[in-house]
Amino acid sequence: xxxxEIYTKFTCPYCFRAKSLLSGKGxxxxxxxxxxxxxxxxxxxxxxGGRMTVPQIFIDGDHIGGSDELAALDxxxxxxxxxxx
Numbered sequence: 680x681x682x683x684e685i686y687t688k689f690t691c692p693y694c695f696r697a698k699s700l701l702s703g704k705g706x707x708x709x710x711x712x713x714x715x716x717x718x719x720x721x722x723x724x725x726x727x728g729g730r731m732t733v734p735q736i737f738i739d740g741d742h743i744g745g746s747d748e749l750a751a752l753d754x755x756x757x758x759x760x761x762x763x764x
Contacts, residue, residue: 680763683708684737686723690714693746694734700749706762738762 683701685708687694701708713720713733727735727742736743738761743749752758 680706681739681761683762684711685709686711686713686719686727686733686735688712688714688733691733697734697736697746697749700746700753704759704762704764706764 683706685694685697685701687698687710689712698708698710711719711723713723723733723735724731726737730745732745734745736745736749743752743761749758752761
């Protein structure tokens with residue numbers, strides 16, 4: 680199974696949507712909460728090529744993007760193979 684990492688903020692509806700999609704597929708993910716900023720936020724920005732919005736999602740270390748990109752992969756039938764399903 681793929682390693683899934685997601686950077687989130689507590690009150691972000693897009694984060695909730697992305698986590699719900701992943702949970703609905705029965706996959707586990709590592710969540711890093713960045714509401715307080717600091718090093719976790721700086722790490723996310725660096726890894727995401729300067730993007731500062733949440734969520735930022737990585738599958739097996741590859742940057743997928745945010746909630747919209749995750750949903751688009753799912754609609755195109757490309758998400759399940761990335762997740763190892």
